[in-house]
Structures are given as C-alpha cells and as structure tokens.
Amino acid sequence: MNIHDFAKKKLDGTKISCVTCYDYSSALIVAESDIDCVLVGDSLAMTIYGYDSTLPADIPMMSAHIAAVARGFKAKSSQKFIIGDMPFTTYRRGLDNAVDAAGALLKAGAHAVKLEGADGNLEIVKHFVEGGIPVMGHIGLTPQFVNTMGGFKVQGRNDEKAQKILEDALRLEAAGCFSLVIEGVPAALGEKISKELKIPTIGIGAGKGCDGQVLVWQDFLGLNNGHKARFVREFAHQFDETKTVLNRVHEAILNAEYPNNAESY
Template sequence: MNITDFRKMKASSQKISMIVCYDHWSAQIVNQSKVDCILVGDSAAMVIHGHNTTLPATVDMMIQHIQAVAKGAPQKFIVGDMPFCSYRKGLTDTMETVDKMMKAGSHAIKLEGADDNASIITHIVKSGIPVMGHIGLTPQSVHSLGGFKVQGRQQDAADRILEQALTLQDAGCFSLVLECIPYELAKRISAELTIPTIGIGAGPYTDGQVLVLQDMLGLQTHKPKFLKTFMEGFSLIKTTLDQYDNEVKSSTFPTINEHSYEHSV
C-alpha cells in the first residue's frame, strides 16, 4: 500500500485496515498479514511503558518504536505518531521532529487536533510529507477534555468536529482518524470528505478501522465498548506460561533427546 491507495480505496468503497503496532517482533507478524497499514502510536507510552496517558511519550521514544516497526514490516505503509507538544513548539522544532520520524522509517506522520494546526499541516504537506489528522477524542488533550470521553454527542460539538474535519482536509491531510464519536457523526463526516476516515470507536460507517494490536488480541485487561477482541490472548499466554512453569518444575522440560546437546565425537 502507498499514499495514493488511500483515496482509491475510499473511491471504490474498499475498507482500510490499520493496526497500532510498537515493536519488531509483532511488526514481523503484521508484515505477513493482509492488514493494510500500521500506526506506530504514542499510545506506546501507555501500552508498552505503563503510563496512564499518552503525554509522557517523547520524540526519542517514538523514534525507537518507529525504527523497530520499520525493520519488522518493510512491506507495510507506516504512519508515525507525533507526541504531545512536539508540533506546538514552533515550525523549526516541528520540522526537525518530522525529519527524524521520516528518517526512522515512517511513510507519513499523524498529529492530533485541528485548531491552529492547519498552517503547520500545510507546511508539512508542502514539504512532501503525508499527514494523517486525528479528531474527536484526542488523547493528548485528555486533561482539557475532562478525561477519556466520547466527543460530539451534542449538536454544537458535532458541528465543530465536522468543521475540524473539513479544515484538516483543506490543509492537505490524506486521511483522518475519528476517535470515540457517535456513529451518526462519523457517517456524516465520512460522506462529506473526499479523503478516507479511519475510525476507532466511531462505528461502522468510516472508510476504515484501527485498533491497538494488544487490545484486539485480548492482551489488555481493559475493554472499552468499541473494542472487539479477536483472540483471548491474556488467558492463552498465561496458560502457556503456567504450562512452562509446571514442566520446568516437574523436570519434563528440557528432555535429553529433543532439547539437549551431546559431546562431539
């Protein structure tokens, strides 16, 4: 998949599948799958590093995750997430961050919000770098939003989100993530935009879907309403670990014939 395929897929009503991935070993699996593209999300701060929000994600943290994923998934289109405040420190600092992320292996970058970001996005796009927008629930703004809450339920808020979507399209974004908004609003936005929308907690009418790999594999204990777990990974891995522990303690692993080396003759 490349940047031109996003609009083509929307035009042909072909859904886009995106997965959030953070490391080399899982990227290798995604690389062999039919999933269209990868987002290296700043949610790594929460999922991998154990923080309560995405705010502690740094540029250096994101660079390391992007590099690992790019090495593991050379055949996938990779979007790198710009961390908190990295695109609000002035144009020079913003472009230095974008430069690092693209050289680390991103094919595009994503940033959150629309207010006051349009000129920054336009500059990045005119520099030859694809930009994915992100509106609705924007986790980097969790404190100003009053928590991780569904956005756009009231009519004025819904109209504002639609306005933001159009602003981001006009600024040059090639696609938008719509997070945790009512499905009716997501349907309206998707119908009005010429660029594809990728939903997470935005219902079935977006042009694609994105989930965190650990979430959809059932490796996390939290399960928001929008999440479907396609595998009960937590219990499966726990059972396997317990089996390993039992075999070590019962001396059934390792065995001489299958798992051990002999002296050379």
C-alpha cells in the same frame, strides 16, 4: 501501499484496515497479514510502558519503535504503510522544531505522521505537506487533550460540538491531510464526516460508517485483563491463553521435564 492508495480505496468503496504495531516481532506477523497499514501510535506510552496517558511519549521513544517496526517489514520485504504519531507538544514549538520532530519519525521509517486536532495546526499541516511530509489528521476524542477534555470521553454528543468536529475535519482536509482518524464520536457523526470528506476516514470508536478502522494491538488480541472500551472487539483472548502457557512452562521446569535430551547439547 502509499498515500494515493488511501484515496483510491475510498473512491472504490473498499474499507481500509489498520492496526497499531509497536515492535519488530509484531511487525513480522503484520507483514504476512492482509492488514493495509499500521499506526505506531503514542498509545505505546500506555500499552507498552504502562503510563496512564499518551503524554509521556517523546521523539526518541517513538523513533525507536518506528524503526523496529520498519525493520520487521524490511525483513519480510513488506510494503506496509507506516504512520507515526507526533508526540504531545512536539508540533507546537514552532515550525522548525515541528519539522525536525516529524523528520526524525520519517527517518526512522515512518511514511507519514499523525497529529491531533485542527486549531493551531492548519499552518503546520500545510508546511509539512509542502515539505514532503504526508500528514494524517485526528479529530474527536484526541488523547493528547485528555487534561482539557477531563478524561477519555466520547465527543460530539450535542449539535454544537458535533458541528465543530465536522468543521475541523473539513479544515484539516483543506490544509492537505491525506486521511483522518475519527475517534470516540457517535456513529452517526462518524458517518456524516466520512460522507462529507473527499479523503478517507479511519475510525476508532466512531462507528462503521468510516472508510476504515484502526484497532489497538493489545485490544483486539485480548491481551488486557479488565475494563475495555465499548468499541473494542477481542478477536482473541491471549491474556488467558498466554497465562496458561506460562504455567505450563513453569510446570515443565519445576518437574525437570524441560529441557529433555533432544533439547540439550
């Protein structure tokens, strides 16, 4: 898949499937699936490293995980499209620094980068695209703005804020984004934006009217144990399943049932 396939899928009315992917082993599985593309998201700061926001992610962290995913796809001769998140503040330190940061992610194996928000980013998007760096935008609930938003809250609930999000989407499209993530907005707004834009939208908590959807690996596999966002669907319950397997491992070791003769040299 490449950026032109995103536009083609929207034109054909075919939904785009995307999941987060953070490591080599997971990439080996995705490579053999029907999933269209993956996002190596800065959400890994939370899902992999246990931070309470995405803000601690940095370029070395993102590059290492992107490279691991790219190696997994290469091992399976997979052409899955990889989007890498630009970490907090890395694209707000001047154009030269922003290009260096984005370049590091592409050199690690990403095919495109994603950045959050429109205000202050339009020149950056244009500069990236003109320099050969495909850009996916991100509007609505933008996790890197958690401190200015006062938490992870649904955005665009009133007409004025909804209009601002729509305008941001149109500005990012005009600046050159090939696609746009819409996160944490009312379903009606997600659908309206998707109809207004020529580029495809990828929703997460933005309703089924978007041109595609992205889900976080730990969420759709049911690897979390506790509160989950309303938009999350657990397609499996691997937290409990894995815990059961761990207990079986413990019991087998405790009872000297593992390893047996066939498993020994």
